[in-house]
């Protein structure tokens with residue numbers, strides 16, 4: 232009987248041998264407010280896809296192979312390793328809700344794109360949030376744009392990572408692309424695209440295609 236014990240243990244815990252385990256991750260929309268019902272619906276779908284991506288082993292594998300580099304002194308961890316980023320992101324201890332709960336606790340609002348912004352910015356700036364505050368704002372120009380779902384999912388991931396304490400400079404310095412919010416947000420956006428049925432805008436009951444069988 233004893234000689235079966237070791238092979239059995241190896242079989243039972245393969246994930247622990249190969250590296251850090253990813254906990255099941257949730258996205259909890261504590262407050263969500265579009266300017267229209269359609270915008271709110273789109274934000275809810277984006278949050279659902281964000282959650283799917285976070286639990287996707289292919290995304291997790293790619294996240295583990297990323298390189299991160301801080302571009303300011305206030306970053307949560309200076310030049311974090313991928314393992315450190317994964318630990319912080321999946322623990323999901325927001326500065327305003329610091330108990331780790333493997334849950335993105337999200338306060339998300341639409342912000343009307345003003346006339347002047349529409350002319351000068353052309354929706355280059357898609358949203359913002361302030362360090363230390365709960366709220367995330369997304370401009371209505373992005374919410375109203377057709378086929379902007381993947382970008383929207385990446386955006387909510389980017390802004391939410393700020394709530395954990397990850398930062399980047401506000402000017403367009405050359406190092407911005409390697410900071411946690413940008414690397415993480417861009418990777419989420421890229422994987423979100425895989426989960427979006429190209430016809431999602433036409434479907435009444437949207438369901439990411441890989442999960443087509445369990446959306447009900």
Ligand SMILES: [Zn+2]
Nearest residue numbers: 389393399412
């Ligand atoms: Zn940012």
